[in-house]
Amino acid sequence: MNVQTIDPMRFRSVMGSFATGVAVVATEFGGELFGATVNSLTSVSLKPCMLLFCTNEGSATGAAIRNRGLFSVNILGQHQSEVSARFTAKLNHRFHDLPVAFSTDGLPLLQGAAAQLCCRVAAVHKAGDHDIILGEVLTGDEMACSPLVFHKGTYGRFQRT
Ligand SMILES: Cc1cc2nc3c(=O)[nH]c(=O)nc-3n(C[C@H](O)[C@H](O)[C@H](O)COP(=O)(O)O)c2cc1C
Known part of the structure; x- marks a missing residue:
């Protein structure tokens, strides 16, 4: 059977319609600090509290976090x-x-961020050319600060409707 699949560049462009927040995932490993920007962050579970993000399989920060x-x-x-x-x-x-x-x-906490969480790696799942990193959330803090928004490859601000 011939299954039709979307072109990767078209997929990336279409998914750009999904506006997201922006986060930096970070760790310290072997005396070095690692951090990378991600917008694949999502909450997963409340009992226990879990979140996930995805990193490219070649990601230096992903390797340090694992x-x-x-x-x-x-x-x-x-x-x-x-x-x-x-x-x-x-x-x-x-x-x-x-x-x-x-x-x-x-763990490095960037000052001025809208919110900060600390997590323990609960599982890592391979998914195509990315790893899904699942974290159990240990702590979380939020500031009175509007979020950075990412949409169609550009940054913007949140506006109430
Ligand atoms: C707004 C934005 C969101 C991004 N989200 C992701 C993501 O979710 N996963 C990912 O692997 N790379 C993402 N990237 C690209 C990484 O930040 C970039 O490849 C970075 O150099 C990875 O660094 P590393 O090799 O230390 O992991 C994003 C970039 C931008 C600008």
């Missing part, structure tokens, strides 16, 4: 599009000169 077994999620505020851009750029400059605090487990 190895450490712990990670932070920094949900970016509307003023942080430059932070988002920085965490997609060259690896060794990502944390340079950024205000960062650390959780009791030594």
Whole structure:
């Protein structure tokens, strides 16, 4: 049987219609800080509290998070599009000169973020060319701050209707 499948570039473009927030997932492993911008973040379960995000199978941050077994999620505020851009750029400059605090487990928490969570890696599932990383949520904090929004490849702000 000949099954029709969508062209990957068309799929990416169509999914760009789905507006999302933007987060930086981060960890410390082997004395180094790792972090990457993701918009594949979603909550999964309340009992226990779980979330997931997806990383490309070649992701350095994904590998560090799998190895450490712990990670932070920094949900970016509307003023942080430059932070988002920085965490997609060259690896060794990502944390340079950024205000960062650390959780009791030594996980990097980006200052000024709209919300921060700390998680334990509960499972990793392969899915095509990505890994789905499932995290059990250990802590969560939110600030009074509007979120950064990503839609059709550009950043924007949330507006109530
Ligand atoms: C708004 C936005 C959302 C992104 N979301 C994801 C994502 O969910 N998963 C992913 O693997 N890459 C995503 N990326 C691309 C990564 O941030 C980029 O490839 C980064 O260099 C990965 O770094 P790493 O190799 O340290 O993991 C996104 C980029 C942007 C700008």
